[in-house]
Amino acid sequence: MSKLTVVGSINADLIVHAERHPHPGETLLGSGGEILAGGKGANQAVAAAQLGANVAFVGAVGSDPYAEPAMHYMHSSGIDLSAVEQSDTTTGLAVITVSADGENTIVISPGANALVDAPFVTARQSTIADADVVLLQGEIPASGFKAAVDAAQGRVVVNLAPVIEVDRDALLQADPLMANEHEAGLILEQLGLSSTGTPRELAHRLVSAGFKSVVLTLGAEGAYVATPESNTDILTPQITAVDTTGAGDAFAGAFCTKLLEGATLVDAATFAARVGAFAATSSGAQPSYPTTSSRLPEVTQK
Numbered sequence: 001m002s003k004l005t006v007v008g009s010i011n012a013d014l015i016v017h018a019e020r021h022p023h024p025g026e027t028l029l030g031s032g033g034e035i036l037a038g039g040k041g042a043n044q045a046v047a048a049a050q051l052g053a054n055v056a057f058v059g060a061v062g063s064d065p066y067a068e069p070a071m072h073y074m075h076s077s078g079i080d081l082s083a084v085e086q087s088d089t090t091t092g093l094a095v096i097t098v099s100a101d102g103e104n105t106i107v108i109s110p111g112a113n114a115l116v117d118a119p120f121v122t123a124r125q126s127t128i129a130d131a132d133v134v135l136l137q138g139e140i141p142a143s144g145f146k147a148a149v150d151a152a153q154g155r156v157v158v159n160l161a162p163v164i165e166v167d168r169d170a171l172l173q174a175d176p177l178m179a180n181e182h183e184a185g186l187i188l189e190q191l192g193l194s195s196t197g198t199p200r201e202l203a204h205r206l207v208s209a210g211f212k213s214v215v216l217t218l219g220a221e222g223a224y225v226a227t228p229e230s231n232t233d234i235l236t237p238q239i240t241a242v243d244t245t246g247a248g249d250a251f252a253g254a255f256c257t258k259l260l261e262g263a264t265l266v267d268a269a270t271f272a273a274r275v276g277a278f279a280a281t282s283s284g285a286q287p288s289y290p291t292t293s294s295r296l297p298e299v300t301q302k
């Protein structure tokens with residue numbers, strides 16, 4: 001069975017809800033305080049595994065009380081965790097504020113994720129080398145990112161979120177590079193290129209910079225798939241967002257699940273948009289993800 005290896009972060013998400021996001025220096029009354037499983041790497045791995053993909057993970061978790069909630073869905077979804085180290089440190093922590101319109105702000109303390117550097121990744125390179133697809137984000141050290149690309153023998157998919165400074169040649173191995181509009185601008189700046197223009201112009205500029213393919217995620221407006229040969233708008237189901245935390249990660253995991261099945265970029269993105277929309281309709285990241293038996297929302301607009 002084809003295999004996806006995710007090299008990435010594991011976090012516990014501490015989530016509070018507020019009517020709106022506070023201004024600098026302001027204190028607001030809110031509610032919540034749940035501690036749920038998160039981390040962009042773990043989110044993407046769990047999204048893929050729950051949709052039936054064969055997934056292995058390379059990463060690190062701490063030994064504190066946050067480790068158990070952070071790993072809950074990594075265990076329950078059947079991911080191969082043999083390349084995950086439990087270290088004598090703190091688990092990655094994300095402090096998340098969700099506003100009434102479902103938008104979030106996130107501050108991360110990396111904890112054990114900071115251990116996932118080049119020596120750590122190289123020591124686990126066999127888990128990467130035998131994968132058909134390797135999926136990376138920006139929540140591990142840049143040296144670990146490069147080591148993972150170097151070890152990969154299959155297709156490399158990169159969702160550089162958050163955008164960190166990484167090795168240019170390693171980044172250009174991404175096929176596709178997956179980014180939202182804001183991230184696409186920052187990546188263009190990292191490449192020394194202009195970050196102004198429409199989202200589609202940014203995608204075309206990234207393709208011209210050397211990426212074999214680019215998937216630009218556009219939230220409620222769907223996505224855009226650009227290659228040197230073709231450009232395609234991807235529609236998304238219209239939903240009422242409850243919490244968008246981790247919806248982009250659900251998109252990435254679902255996208256790779258379809259790539260493993262042999263889908264085209266456009267078909268994979270079309271499916272991923274429905275999964276991302278599903279994830280935005282309930283709270284949290286991993287708790288909001290569908291399984292193979294979930295009913296995904298349909299695209300209704302023409």
Ligand code: RIB
Binds near residue numbers: 013093249
């Ligand atoms: O993309 C959402 C994720 O970002 C959260 O789960 C949080 O842990 C941060 O990594």
